[in-house]
Structures are given as C-alpha cells and as structure tokens.
Amino acid sequence: MQSDTNPFHDMASILSNPILNTDSYKASHYLQYPPEASAMFSYIESRGGRYDRTLFFGLQMLIKEYLCRPITPAMIDQAKAFFTAHGEPFNEAGWRYIVEHHNGYLPVRIRAVPEGSVVPTHNVLVTVECDDPEVFWLASYLETMLLRVWYPITVATQSWHLRNTIRAYLEKSSDDLTQLPFKLHDFGARGVSSAESAAIGGSAHLVSFMGSDTVLGVVAANHYYNEPMAAFSVPAAEHSTITSWGRERETDAFRNMIAKFGKPGAIVSVVSDSYDLFAALEVWGTTLKQAVLDSGGTLVIRPDSGDPLTIVLQTMRALEASFGSTVNGKGRRVLNNVRVIQGDGVNPESIEAILAAMDEAGFAADNIVFGMGGALLQQINRDTQRFAMKCSAIRLGDEWHDVRKDPVTDAGKRSMKGRLTLLVNRHTSEYRTVTLPVAWDDRTVEGDWDEALVTVFDSGKLLVDAAFSEIRKRAHAAEG
Template structure:
C-alpha cells in the first residue's frame, strides 16, 4: 500500500488509470443502487442546441485510448489509496473481480451509430450496457469519460455545417467545387485548453476539411482513424518573421518569402498587416508584382486586424486593381496570381457575412480561404448541443425496468427510458429512436427500417475500426 500511496504523486500514471478517469462521487454509487440490481443500460444523446443535427465522431478515439488497455492490480491499489485519502468509499472487490474474471478488460458493451453519420438531435447516439451483477454499475461509472465525446461531435458538427455554408457560396459563385475541402483551415492549436483538446478537436475538424495547422489534430486523425495524411498546410509567415526585418525592410521580408517558397504551383501565405496593410498591398501590387507572377505560385495575403468584413473587401479590391481578375462562368471575378486568407475574427457568423458581401461585390468565393482558431476548437461547450448521458434501464433480479428523469422544473432535461436503439429508414434515411426489442408495426415495418446502432466495443475488444476516408464519405454522401 505504501507504493500505491507514493503513486499518488505520479500524475502520469494517475492520468492513465481508467479507474480514476471519473467523477469523485461515482466511487460511492455502487452502494446507492437497489440491492437486487444486476444489470444497467445507459445512453448518450444531444438534447438539441445550436444545430438541429449532429455529425457523430470521436468515440473510436476514446475507446482506443482508454478502454482497450486492461485494468491492473497496481491501478486498483492506486485508486484505492486515492479515494481513501479523498474521502470516498472504493469498490475494491468489484475492480478485483474485473481483473480476475476478465483479465482487466471492462465487461461492457458499447453500441453506437457509425461515425460520420449525421443524426437529428433528440436521438440516441451511443448505448452502454453491463450485465455482470457484480459490476453492473460500470454502465454509469464510465459516463465521465464517454460523455466527453460531446467535444469531437460538436467540433465535427460545426465544421460540417460550415462546409455547407461555404459550399453553397461556391456553388453560386465558383466554377470549381474541388477547392471546398481547403476553404476552412484549422488555426486553433494555441487557443485550446490542452494538447489533448488540440488533438481531439483538430481531428474532428478534418471530417469536413483537409487544411490544418494543428499538428496534433492531424496526427490524431492519422493514428486513430488509419489515415496516411489527414490534412495539409503551406509555408506561411507570422508577424515575427516579418517584423524581425524591421519596418524599413518589410519589403525585403516579403521578397524573401517569394524567393524561398514561390515556385510553380506552390502556395505561400504572407501576413501583411504588421504596420500598414494598405501600404503593403501597394508594395505587393507594384514593386513585388512581377516577382509574384514570375514565381508561378499563388500568393495568399493575410490581413490580420481590423473589421473582417470591411478589410476583406478592401483587400480584394486593392489586389484586383493591381493583379487583375478574370470573370468566371458564374459572372464573378477571380483574382489573378493572388488570394486572401482571413484568420482574424472568424466564426460561423462572420464567415457567412464575408461570403455574402463578396458575392454582392461580384467576387467569387475562390478568392478567399478562412483560418478559424478559438471559435473552431474552444468557443463551444457541452451545452452547445446539450449533450447528456443517462441511465435508462436497470435490471432488478431477472427483470428489466425503465428508468428516466423528468424534472418539473425543466422539461428539456427529461430523459428517455428503456433499453434503447436507433432505427434508420432504408429509403429516406430518416432516424427514429425506439426501445428493445423492436416491435415491427405499420409505422416501423421491418422491410423499411433497420437498426442504425452497431456494437463497436465489447469487453475490451474494439469491434469496428473505421477509417477517416470512410467517415468522410458517410458525412458528405448527400453532396451533389
């Protein structure tokens, strides 16, 4: 036990101990259920929120990271020491049972809608069931860890909706829809609360886009979703690489960027507002114009201050005056040799406002790329889509009983009851949550509906290992 107590100072081992990846009060819950309880069933849903549909993503990351490694005796000792000192009881016998009977793997069954599915809110997305009477409470104990799936789902959902917004403007103003996956670039790594958030949220964004500067997000998508390279970036200047030359040598700093990275077919991004954006735009359009053209690459100007809507339009007009443009098949202007990336003040509202203003001014959506930081990975929370995980059924002895909460003070928090599943209509794609066993009647004829949930994890084994390519295909299957 002395070793276990000393282990409480080993933060790395604590963070990797699944028994401690929970809320403190969960440790006491095994003493609070009816004594005849023998199995439990819980589920996860979005109870509504900013968007009426969610893109399901991220469960595979959580399962691979936290549930595919066995509980060990050392973990139990460490958890026992922690909870004893922390003021909570500890079910040592239950955790020892898991090690002795299951080799340390948790005897729970997790079913979920396939990742990449776009499901209306108020539907079951994940179910968790444990039918071992000695550790039935695991179906609720895992809530703290599993409900964190709200984060990748919410990031993926927001990016999916933004892809729809950008796509609509490309359809209206552009001849080239192939650029869509690169129109919203992830700038969020420095604005999140942790490296893990950068990895999880950054990966979620890549369901809908393929541009990112969040290295950990790209690496997570590659690792957890079997992708050789999930996203791409380009050489780009930051203010330090420009201002280090001094104000009087800003033109030399710009010229160096073109000399170093401006090659045929290449893209180079240069922040240009370090001192005077409009003076910089004049330099780009006069003194450096021929160097940009001769490079054979595309210069992307980044204005990084001022009102985004005003600055984008002013930048586009200045570049059009100096580099010229062509009119495409939709009657909109596409700049020659240059583009703009807006990375300041970018959020769902400003993206739509900028695209609308550009269209009204006669500029194609081809001319702009957005870089989104805090609003992409950090300015969301569990209530953005009102995620919850609730127990909906418990087996007392040999009989299952429905469980639900129904507070008179907030009907929006009413939970669903029963052992739940999700059905999808074979032809229309409509979703419908129902209870098990499914009763096929005139409203849910078996020929028309099928179960949408699949078993992804059972007693330590990951049963579905989906690729990012498959998730992307499912998420964007409805695009023409």
C-alpha cells in the same frame, strides 16, 4: 522529496487509469442502487442546441485510448489510495473481480451510430450496457469519460455545417468545387486548453476539411483512424518573421518569402498587416508584382486586424486593382495570381457575412480561405449541443425496468426510458429512436427500417476500426 512509491507521483499513470477517469461521487454509487440490481443500460444523446443535426465522431479515439487496455492491480491500488484519502468509499472488491474474472477488461458493451453519420438531435447516438451482476454499475461509472465525446462531435458538427455554408457559396459563385476541402483551415492549436484538446478537436474538424495547422489534430486523425495523411498546410509567414526585418525592410521580408517559397503551383501565405496593410498591398501590387508573377505560384495575403467584413473587401479590391481578375462561368470575378486568407475574427457568423458581402460585390468564393482558431476548437462547450448521458433501464433480478429523469422545473432535461436503439429508414434515411423490450443483435429490422447502431466495443475488444476516409465519405454523403 517525493517517494517513488507514492501512487500519485506518476501523473501519466494517473491519466491512463480508467478507475480515476471519473467524477468523485461515482465512487460511492455502487452502494446506492437497489440491492437486487443486476444490469444497467445508459445512452448518450444531443438534446438540441445550436444545430439541429450532429455529425457523430470521436468515440473510436476514446475507446482506443482508454478502454482497450486492461485494469491492473496497480491501477486498483492507486485508485484505492486516492479515494480513501479523498473521502469516498472505494469498491475494491468490484474492481478486483474485473481483474480476476475478466482479465482486467471491462465487461461492457458499447453500441453506436457509425462515425461520420449525421443524425438529428434528440436521438440516441451511443448505448452502454453492463449485464454482469457483480459490476453492473460500470455502465454509469464510465459516463464521465464517454460523455467527453461531446467535444469531437460538436467540433465536427460545426465544421460540417460550415462546409455546407461555404459549399453553397461556391456552387453559386465558383466553377471549381474541388477547392471546398481547403476553404476552412484550422488555426486553433494555441487557443485550446490542452494538447489533448488540440488532438481531439483538430481531428474532428478534418472530417469536413483537409487544411490544418494543428499538428496534433492531424497526427490524431492519422493514428486513431488509420489515415496516411489527413490534412495539409503551406509555408506561411507570421508577424515575427516579418517584423524581425524591421519596418524599413518589410519589403525585403516580403521578397524573401517569394524567393524562398514561390515556385510554379506553390501557395505562399504572407501576413501583411504588421505595420500598414494598405501600404503593404501597394508594395505587393507594384514593387513585388513581377516577382509574384514570375514565381508561378499563388500569393495569399493575410490581413490580420481590423473589421473582418470591411478589411476582406478592401484587400480584394486593392489586389484586383494591381493583379486584375477574370470573370468565371458564374459571372463572378476571380483574382489573378493572388488570394486572401482571413484568420482574425472568424466564426460561423462572420464567415456567412463575408461570403455574402463578397457575392454582392461580385467576387467569387474562390478568392478567400478562412483560418478559424478559438471559435473552431474552444468557443464551444457541452451545452452547445446539450449533450447528456443517462441511465434509461435497470435490471432488478431478472426483469428490466424503465428508468427516466423528468424534472417538472425543466422539460428540456427529460430523459428517454428503456433499452434503446436507433433505426434508419432505408429509403428516406430518416432516423428514429425506439425502445426494445428484449436484447437484440445487429439484425435487420422488419419493414423499411434498419438497425443504425452497431456494436463497437465489447469486454475490452474494439469491434469496429473505421478508416478516416470512410468517415469522411459518410459525412459528405449527408451534405445538403
């Protein structure tokens, strides 16, 4: 039987303890720096990867969740017990100093580019500095937690690039660009590794889109970014709600969906491949056609198996034969009363291929919505955009010195040196990472360049609390 005094008994307190939110070897690092070290500076960058630009998002979530609460003596006791048993030294004096001299708040300054900014790779996105000589090592100790910002950035980056792809096809084939925010729906909740991943990744997707079935992602966007409702969904069938009627009553299951949810202006999504997609399409276009028309809503058919490229076009052609289509101002055909949602095998490559095939066949992009799951939230990793956090400067005594990693075996891992900041050209919006020899504030840089980083956190205080609407506006302004 476990004792209530066991410091490892309460997993929730462990997960919320910043001292334990690190790598094991970090606990020993305070003994490894030069004895005269008195301050440290680190930075985060994307060193390239799948995309040449990244959409910065998610730091505010991490700061609110982990850094705005003070370190407590109980946290220190818990961490001391763990690291002692774990085989690592523990800097109890340093952590006690933070409690006694900083009221438990970490004396670090975090500066970052505004969330929603789209920045070319190989530029500094975040800087972390600690100039308290007693605990200067904090700038590196926080790496494990802070570098996890790679995940929301990478999800947001991928979704932003996909928004650009879909937008291009809408501009080419559609008369209605207002549908763009609902063209890529988040199906990823069940395919991620944890509830936290669903929340973080799901909210990152919503910077570019407003459709999601990942409830925790929507809740996170609302909660951490002051948004009333960040995304929306519609009633939709799953296979169990159709197959529970039995194969012989599939038509009744379809009819029930229209009866329960079909009404003027409504959207009803019905998975239709439980047995025979083509037979189901025939039923929709004959037996149930009038019910669909009378409902006044839009029926969205989900073919959920087969080769996506082939199935989408076959489904559209079958629906066009039954419901007809209208030629829009771009000379493309728009299905009447019906649409298709493709949620199987959806990834950046298949989205592009399906849209291109539709365009070649004369179908407008209006006719399709994509539901993206594992490829949206899970099939990425830190190396997708090659994220890294590195120390780039250390103060020895009163003098700052550059720090740099430069392995002869891999030039791609060369890090930047010095105390860094990011500049943006006020005329061209070009970004440039520069080294500054002295401390700075948020002043305007002389000439055509302005300071792009802002101080978002300082010694326990969140200094920027951005709204989701503001982040979306910034990201959308960078499209194209």
